[in-house]
Amino acid sequence: MLAKLDGKSLPIEADQERLWTLLSVAYGHGVPLAVLGSLRRVAKHWQGGDKRLAAIHLAQMGLPGIGEDAAYRLALAAELIDAGVGPRELARELGFDPPASLLKYDPDQPRVPAGSGRESGQWTTSGDAAPSDAAGSPLTEGRSARTGRGYTTERYKTIKDLPKDAVAVNRPDGSFIGDLHFTAGFLMAPPNADFKRVYAAGMETAPTDVSAIIDAVTQGGAFDYQRDATNKVFYDAYRHAANYAVGVFMAGVGFPRELAIAISQTYAFFQSKQTEENRQQQVFWTTRGWDDGNRGGWR
Numbered sequence: 001m002l003a004k005l006d007g008k009s010l011p012i013e014a015d016q017e018r019l020w021t022l023l024s025v026a027y028g029h030g031v032p033l034a035v036l037g038s039l040r041r042v043a044k045h046w047q048g049g050d051k052r053l054a055a056i057h058l059a060q061m062g063l064p065g066i067g068e069d070a071a072y073r074l075a076l077a078a079e080l081i082d083a084g085v086g087p088r089e090l091a092r093e094l095g096f097d098p099p100a101s102l103l104k105y106d107p108d109q110p111r112v113p114a115g116s117g118r119e120s121g122q123w124t125t126s127g128d129a130a131p132s133d134a135a136g137s138p139l140t141e142g143r144s145a146r147t148g149r150g151y152t153t154e155r156y157k158t159i160k161d162l163p164k165d166a167v168a169v170n171r172p173d174g175s176f177i178g179d180l181h182f183t184a185g186f187l188m189a190p191p192n193a194d195f196k197r198v199y200a201a202g203m204e205t206a207p208t209d210v211s212a213i214i215d216a217v218t219q220g221g222a223f224d225y226q227r228d229a230t231n232k233v234f235y236d237a238y239r240h241a242a243n244y245a246v247g248v249f250m251a252g253v254g255f256p257r258e259l260a261i262a263i264s265q266t267y268a269f270f271q272s273k274q275t276e277e278n279r280q281q282q283v284f285w286t287t288r289g290w291d292d293g294n295r296g297g298w299r
Contacts (some may be wrong), residue, residue: 014111016284020033021091022074022078028070030097063131165190165191166191167191168189188241189241190225196247199249199252201250202293203253204252217249247264251291257291261286
């Protein structure tokens with residue numbers, strides 16, 4: 001991100017939105033606008049060769065370090081933006097609220113110092129800026145603490161056993177999809193699962209329409225086959241079918257395989273806590289769904 005700063009001013013408005021969104025993704029909450037001005041000063045000193053002064057300014061920002069998970073979801077978010085998803089739209093759909101003043105933000109305008117009685121980071125007419133603490137809690141017990149579309153703090157009743165009305169997923173060519181997780185050896189899904197409809201919905205969705213993607217395949221979406229949003233029931237046995245549906249949908253949209261996986265992983269990071277095993281299974285079944293969809297198996 002700092003490489004995009006020229007040492008004189010922040011980048012064009014779109015890049016300001018990108019910086020704010022990526023930092024917010026990393027920390028799990030909207031960062032103060034004053035952070036953008038602080039980053040500009042860090043970049044100015046770094047590019048001027050004074051790395052010690054740059055390090056001092058960086059330390060004075062008060063931003064806590066980020067862990068491996070945060071760094072990973074930052075990288076995924078950057079990949080989505082590079083693919084054409086608008087930073088502001090991505091932030092909103094991840095549960096953040098971009099400040100209305102973001103586009104008119106001037107990093108050179110003085111800010112209210114911390115402890116002055118007004119909220120730190122607000123614009124003022126004079127005085128030195130003092131960045132506010134950007135620490136925060138990104139997740140609350142596996143659910144985002146924010147309430148954007150695709151987010152929920154509601155609790156679901158979990159059912160571990162395979163429901164009696166579960167059906168083996170049967171492709172249009174008559175073939176079944178193997179899944180050794182089940183005694184029958186096939187991928188199991190709820191009786192209302194319709195992967196041809198999933199693929200068709202993907203074909204009707206624009207790659208940059210984040211809202212439509214959210215409504216389709218994220219938590220509580222139209223094709224979230226592991227959740228009964230009406231009765232608030234989570235079916236653990238349908239986890240693979242739900243991730244498979246994500247891949248089929250993404251193939252219909254026209255996303256490359258790698259980007260389809262990146263998108264699913266980005267939302268998974270924000271919406272729930274995952275074990276490494278679950279993450280690997282998600283990647284596997286999203287990939288398998290994408291492969292089947294891309295080969296035309298659900299047209």
